[in-house]
Amino acid sequence: MGARECAGGRTWLRDIDPSVPLVVLCGETPDGKGHLAAVEEHFDYAVADPGRILLRRAGWKSLEEAGEASDFFSICQLFLEEPRFYAQPDTQLHTQRMTQRNDPMDAELSKAMDGYDRIIHQAVQAYGEFLPFFQCLILQDLMPRLLTARTCQQMGVEEESLRQLLGRFDDDMIAGCGIPEDIRIRVLSFKYQTDIRDKLVYRSGKLKFDNLLVVPLKEIPFRVDRLTCEDGICRLGGTVMLPLENDVLEYYYVDNQGRRYEIEWEEGEELYFLGERMRTRKRFTAQLNVGNKPVGMRFMYRYKGAFHARIQMTFSDEIGIKEDTSRNTAVLGRYYMKMEKRILFVSPLQWKTKIKLFFTFSRKSIKMKQEKKGRKRGTL
Helix, strand or coil: CCHHHHHHHCHHHHHCCCCCCEEEEECCCCCCHHHEEECCCCHHHCCCCHHHEEEHHHCCEECCCCCCCCCHHHHHHHHHHCCEEEEEECCCCCCCCCCCCCCHHHHHHHHHHHHHHHHHHHHHHHHCCCCHHHHHHHHHHHHHHHCCCCCCCCCCCCHHHHHHHHCCCCHHHHHHCCCCHHHHHHHHHHHHCCCHHHHCEEECCEEEECCEEEEEHHHCCEEEEEEEEECCEEEEEEEEECCCCCCCEEEEEEECCCCEECCEEEECCCEEECCEEECCEEEEEEEEECCCCCEEEEEEEEECCCEEEECCEEECCCCCCCCCCCCCEEEECCEEEEEECCEEEEEECCHHHHHHHHHHHHHHHHHHHHHHHHHHHCCC
């Protein structure tokens, strides 16, 4: 949803404290009263997208629509001048992960670094430190510039200058500002001039570097975007990130009898870091035979041949299965599916299941109608 639609149809705009000139559209509401947030405290609301920033002084238009300068550095300047803002939750906003960019801005990293230095200097002068809020802002702009097929030298930037810039960021900000895990490993390795994969420590499904969570192995999902069940075979495919790019991490899937199966891999998204091609994004294919009884499938990893656990599985909106919700089931042709405890159960659709689904839906519908009718009558 764009800022124009949000600003044009929401009455909440009238209730904002007149002394607060900025509104930031975000995914949730801050803990403070009145939706108020501040750059000193709420770094997770740092936004570099002009379409998500509304200006009171411009008649509640978005920064983009107001015709004002909306490049990244003017946005930083805006937050330096107006440190308080109103955080408005917008449930239709999706978390945007940093991706590579292929526009002419790739070639302007040298000029951008001068701008970063200026913003950092102003932030330190104003607050006595390089606030996490401005760290998060700059990381949002810097990271896509590094995910390019052009080398650092071709962009006219010395590696040491870039390393010094990264040295000004806290490691926990690099790990916690939406940078994908495979890029996160590359950034920290570049910053410390060492391959941190050799220094990662495994703790309960998490890989840590100097006690910093870098890779939550169990939470990097196999995302299914293709699912078919026919002729007794369930096939699924999709995308996944394999963060380590080496042989210490092994992926496979097993059925509910504990039998192990190998995953079929294909190259996925083409990704670069400072000119070097990465092989961490893959497409996968898996399949399972479905008999007269339910079968289950779960994806697993094994780290250094010793530690193993099941991995999260998610589904595209078109498939519509969402674990841990009322939408954790689906019917595909003659097959019934259920996602539970990170296991996808598949079984032929029997008459008993059809009847159960019919009456479950009916009970839910009747209950919802009764509740709606009761609210209209003013009942408790």
